[in-house]
Amino acid sequence: MTETILAAFEGNPYFTAGFGLFGVGTALALFRSSFVHGARLARSRLLVSLEIPSKDKAYPWVLHWMSTSPTTKAWSPTLSVQTQHTRHDNGSTKTEFGLVAGPGTHVFRFRGAWFMVERTRERQMLDLSNAAPWETVTLTTLSRDRKLFPQLLEEARVLALEKEEGKTVIYSSYGPDWRPFGQPRRRRPLDSVLLAEGVSERILKDVRGFIDNGSWYYDRGIPYRRGYLLYGVPGSGKTSFILALAGHLEYNICVLNLAERGLTDDRLNHLLSHAPHRSLILLEDIDAAFSKRAQSDKQGFASMVTFSGLLNALDGVASSEERIIFMTTNHVSQLDPALIRPGRVDLREEFGWATPHQIRGMFRRFFGDSDVELCEKFVKALQGRHVSTAVLQGHFVEYRDSPKLAVERAIQIGSPASP
Known part of the structure; x- marks a missing residue:
């Protein structure tokens, strides 16, 4: 009877075709599985x-x-x-x-x-x-x-x-890390930023003394960090000088915005402690982030940095060593004394209105030393007027082809000095 049933199935064309298709499908599936497995094995061994x-x-x-x-x-x-x-x-x-x-x-x-x-x-x-x-x-x-x-x-x-x-890299904070911001800038010569007499030399001497005397700090148990405050009128060259100083020292610059949205006390401390090697940390317009302790202990505008968190990051127990911080402000009177006390700010320098020394230097840089009389006329025309070095530069660029016209129109720039 069994033989009769098998003979019936064997004679059925539908069964024979189905069994054949099933066999082909099974064989293809086995081949595909073997191929994938073999490819994975080959990849793991060969690649x-x-x-x-x-x-x-x-x-x-x-x-x-x-x-x-x-x-x-x-x-x-x-x-x-x-x-x-x-x-x-x-x-x-x-x-x-x-x-x-x-x-x-x-x-x-x-x-x-x-x-x-x-x-x-x-x-x-x-x-x-x-x-x-x-x-x-x-x-x-x-x-x-x-x-x-x-x-x-x-x-x-x-x-x-x-x-x-030969360039200065500008870093900006991205989350917990520092990342280059834009293209590296060509190093600017230090003497290209004309300051009042003695200012550049004092800052450079102090920074050099700090960099070259790490062992002196460690031997005496003094925290190896230095803070600088550059304050004064807008356009007086504070940021330009820091950029030139970094290039002169072959350092880079880490720009930290304390008003950055989402910045917290912990992240601030982390950023200050993990700045790239040979970098100056720049806190621009520090007055815009914290004016008085009363308002800043609760908020840091868009950020969540507290005033006490900033102070601890600057010189608290967890603050980092081997660090140089520059702060800039146009309104030094608005800063809390606790922020700029010694230990947090070790050297202060005022960047004021352009002095006769700066005016002469900038005039000669644009027009050369050939006409001393014309240069003195320009300096005399600005006596009794408040003018920033940024305004002077813009004036010289506008009249770069006519020093005589630059002198004639000097009265148009700046503002009368207060009596």
């Missing part, structure tokens, strides 16, 4: 990947290196633009466009080995430090070439540092 998240410092280095390195040529089907817009002190602007590998898959050859680069962007995931989409660059190559990863990263680092050589 190696290096993941670089956008939060890592090497992330922009590698993207820039791929597009500019003379030692490699990358094939990139998609590109992203990086626009750098710079405004100079004289009012002119400069815009540069850089092209780097965009999201997608890219291929390049480095020292005889092929690398596949995948740049991914998570649209549903944000970097909480700057609200930008979270990105990742993954480099994949043969396992035998894994030794090239450190060489690649080092070459990218060196190329990035060459871009900064």
Whole structure:
């Protein structure tokens, strides 16, 4: 009977076709599973990947290196633009466009080995430090070439540092980290900022004395940190001098905005304690963040920094060592005495209206030393008037082709000095 049933099924064309299709489907599924498993096994044995998240410092280095390195040529089907817009002190602007590998898959050859680069962007995931989409660059190559990863990263680092050589990097806070803000600026000569006689020399001598005498501080148990307050009228050169000083010392600048939304006492302390090496920390317009203790113990305007939190960050138990802080203000009378007491501010310098010394120096810088009489006429025309160095610079730029006209119209700038 069993033989009769089997014979009936064997003679049924529908059963035979179905069984055949089932067998083919099963075979294909087994083949696909084996292929995927084999591919994974081969990938794990033959290939190696290096993941670089956008939060890592090497992330922009590698993207820039791929597009500019003379030692490699990358094939990139998609590109992203990086626009750098710079405004100079004289009012002119400069815009540069850089092209780097965009999201997608890219291929390049480095020292005889092929690398596949995948740049991914998570649209549903944000970097909480700057609200930008979270990105990742993954480099994949043969396992035998894994030794090239450190060489690649080092070459990218060196190329990035060459871009900064002879320049001052401006850092800004992004969440708990410091990141470069815009393109590095060309170092400005210290003598390009004309100050009242003796001011530049006093500050430079004090900073040099601090930098060169770390052991003196440690031997006497004195906290190794220094604070400076530059105060005075707007446009008197406070920020310009700090930029020039940083370039002269071959330091960078970390600009910290105390009114930044979301800034807390803990993050402030973390930023001050983890500033990049050889950097001056700049707190501009300190009066705009905290005028009096009564108003600031409860709020820091858009930020959540308290006055006591700022004081503790400057010289509290958890405050960092080996730190140089510059504060600037146009209204020193509005600052709480506790903020600028010795230990938090060790040297104060006033940046006032342009002096005859500054006026002469700026006139000669624009028009040369050929006409001393014309220079003295200009200085005399401004006697009894309050004029800032920023206003003077703008005046000289406007009449750069006619020193005589600059002298004739000197009365139009500044304001009469109070009796």
